[in-house]
Amino acid sequence: MDDLTSGTRDKRGNWRPNDAIENAPVFVWPIRPMKFLRWLPSYFLPWNIIFFAISAVFWFLLTPSREALETIEWGWVIYLFARNSAIVILFYGALELRLYVKRRQGTHFKYNGKFPSEHPSDVFMFKSQNVDNIIRTFGTGLPIWTAYEVGMLWAWANGWGPWATFSEHPIWLICFGLILPILHEFHFYCIHRLIHIPVLYKWIHSVHHNSVNPSPWSSLSMHPVEHLLYWSGSLIHLVLPSHPLLMIYHLNIAGTGAVVGHVGFDKIETGEDGAFDTHAYAHYLHHKYFEVNYADGMMPLDRWMGTWHDGSKAGDKIMQDRFRKKKEKANARKGEA
Structure with missing residues (x-):
């Protein structure tokens, strides 16, 4: 495929799509x-249907x-850790092998x-982004992911929490499952803004931002405290009526699904004339510019809060004007001091 039919490449070899990113036409009036x-199929395809299928096999x-x-x-705890690790190796590894190795x-x-x-x-262990990212993924990312799952499966097995069944509450559970990607993005936005507070950014979130040019293994490369916050959104299943299948799906949206924003490519080619959209650009821009797109682009949270970048040249100008005003305010405060 000719990528220049849908985008442009600058002198440094960086590619950007012609079309500006749009938020989902859900929260509009x-x-x-x-x-x-017209948008609805992209909510399910390709990613969310894959993550749900993985979760169904898991459950x-x-x-x-x-x-x-x-x-x-320890036997079944280690088993769940191995199962979660296997899907990450298969999913991240396949994308890394195809796009970055071969x-x-x-x-x-x-x-x-x-x-x-x-x-x-x-900035990376052994001066390698991939080695550093993999160590952090398996060192704390997957253990913390598994710990959340272990705790909630134990709670379900012992009747702790408002667990429900599909036979008794089919409409509620189906609707709850349908909005889980939205709930995940809202939670992600909240904790993401939190860890961009300067002191938390310096000691916690900067680890993830070391990967300015992210690749699949950057997805779960985080400080342990960020891992704890990142998966904490799944605790909603101990508050609202839910089912273990939906809890596992929620964890997979966050875990396996973290690769979506870090794949580094706008489209993955499936042949000479075929490709599918990754929906990765919004989060890539966050890695590039740091102070834009704290959400993943589906919800208009950044648009509402003034931190939206749609990937266009107009978006560049809005961002630069905002950064300039921020710098002027900081200099004014220094002058007053």
């Missing part, structure tokens, strides 16, 4: 039903029995024209 219906085939879950034992599509649709492996840096 007046309601635009036709635009909503129906790869989760211990309720009797086993009643008592926390480079099957070169820099077609790649936002940053450089590949991290070609640019070692002292």
Whole structure:
């Protein structure tokens, strides 16, 4: 495919799409039903349907029995850790292998024209972004993901929490499952703004932002405190009536789904003339500019809060004007002091 039919590449080899990013036509007034219906398939495809399918396999085939879950034992805890690790290795590994190791599509649709492996840096362990990211993913990311899952499965098995069944509450559980990606993004926005407070950014979130040019393994490369906050959104299943399948789906949206914003490519080619959208650009811009797009672009939270960047040149100007005003205010405060 010719990526220049839908985007432009600058002198540094960085690619940007021609079309500006749009928030989902959900939180708008007046309601635009036709635009909503045209957008709706992209809410499910390709990612959310994949994450739900993974979760269904996990729940129906790869989760211990309720009797086993009643008592926390190392055997099934390690088993869940291995199961979660396997999906991350398969999912992240496949994208990394295709796009960054074998480079099957070169820099077609790649936002940053450089590949991290070609640019070692002292900010990473062993000067390697991938090595550093993998160590952090398996060192604290997956253990904390699994710890949340272990705690909630144990609570379900022992009757702790407002758990429900699909036979008794089908409409509620289906609706709850449908909005889980939205709930995840709202929670992500809230904790993301929190850890951009200067002191928290310096000691916690800067670890993730070391990957200015993110790749799949950057997805869960975080400080342990950020991991704890990141998966805390799943605790809603101990507050609202839910089902373990939906809880596992929620964890997968956050865990397996973290790769969506870090894949580094706007489209993944499936042949000479085929490709599918990654929806990665909004979060890539956050890694590039740091103080924009704290949400993932589906909800208009950044637009409401004045931190939205739609990827266009007009968006660049709005961002630069905001940064300039922020700098002027900071200088004025220094002058008064």
